Amino acid sequence: MGKQPNLYAFNDVSSLARTLRTYVIQCQNAGFERHGLFKVAVSGGSLPSTLAKALLEPGEGGSDAPLDFAKWEIFFADERAVPLDHPDSNYKLLKDELLEKIPRPMGRPNVHPIDVKFLDDVQEMADQYQDALMQSFAAKDSVKLPIFDLLLLGCGPDGHTCSLFPNHELLRESDAWVAPVEDSPKPPAKRITLSLPVVTHGTKIAFVATGAGKKDIMKQIFDTEEGRSLPCGLVNEGGAEKVSWFTDNGAVEGVGFPRRGSL
Numbered sequence: 222m223g224k225q226p227n228l229y230a231f232n233d234v235s236s237l238a239r240t241l242r243t244y245v246i247q248c249q250n251a252g253f254e255r256h257g258l259f260k261v262a263v264s265g266g267s268l269p270s271t272l273a274k275a276l277l278e279p280g281e282g283g284s285d286a287p288l289d290f291a292k293w294e295i296f297f298a299d300e301r302a303v304p305l306d307h308p309d310s311n312y313k314l315l316k317d318e319l320l321e322k323i324p325r326p327m328g329r330p331n332v333h334p335i336d337v338k339f340l341d342d343v344q345e346m347a348d349q350y351q352d353a354l355m356q357s358f359a360a361k362d363s364v365k366l367p368i369f370d371l372l373l374l375g376c377g378p379d380g381h382t383c384s385l386f387p388n389h390e391l392l393r394e395s396d397a398w399v400a401p402v403e404d405s406p407k408p409p410a411k412r413i414t415l416s417l418p419v420v421t422h423g424t425k426i427a428f429v430a431t432g433a434g435k436k437d438i439m440k441q442i443f444d445t446e447e448g449r450s451l452p453c454g455l456v457n458e459g460g461a462e463k464v465s466w467f468t469d470n471g472a473v474e475g476v477g478f479p480r481r482g483s484l
């Protein structure tokens with residue numbers, strides 16, 4: 222059998238957050254060693270709030286290794302074509318849940334929101350976001366694809382991740398780093414998303430999926446043949462051992478795929 226993703230299951234979100242903290246700090250430090258920065262992509266959904274819990278509330282037994290947000294470059298794994306103060310904005314979500322709560326002495330990350338000049342033209346918006354990525358990555362690394370130190374992703378109940386939806390033609394996108402979506406089955410319809418090759422090219426890729434509402438899709442993704450062609454299954458296949466799933470017991474009830482004990 223080839224290399225496999227890592228599946229971790231915790232009793233509750235607090236213990237998940239403690240391990241996620243250790244994992245993110247490891248990724249941060251590896252990024253600092255590689256290029257003096259930590260380049261991370263984040264999605265929306267429940268991820269920003271779990272991430273804030275992990276990073277800002279270490280709790281008992283949580284790693285006390287330092288976080289240096291001043292050297293973080295944060296991009297969005299996907300974003301909705303809405304103003305930055307709109308309730309559907311992933312930027313707003315991250316700002317409210319995490320960015321505004323970071324104590325000043327921990328530094329301020331360099332955050333890359335979408336350019337709202339292009340709200341009516343998601344192709345332009347995607348191109349502009351790709352340019353921003355190129356400026357951050359290509360100059361130094363001269364690579365064909367950006368290599369994020371970490372992508373932090375969610376898993377939708379249909380197996381979507383970023384704004385890559387099941388059976389969508391975008392799953393076959395092989396050139397663009399960032400692609401427009403005009404017809405998202407989940408509103409709002411207009412979005413931009415990182416492409417699948419960018420996601421699987423990351424140094425590390427983490428999913429956070431919690432709650433019993435996830436158990437059916439988790440069973441499909443991990444235990445069935447059809448699940449392998451869902452967006453999350455394709456990330457598992459392309460990223461293999463670089464992928465880690467942080468889940469709780471409710472989300473993996475009945476999942477046969479073996480879990481890992483520790484990082």
Ligand SMILES: O=C(O)[C@H](O)[C@@H](O)[C@H](O)[C@H](O)COP(=O)(O)O
Nearest residue numbers: 264265266267268375376377383
């Ligand atoms: O734009 C979207 O459709 C959401 O942001 C989506 O990508 C989210 O990450 C997943 O649906 C998981 O959401 P939860 O983490 O809240 O379950």
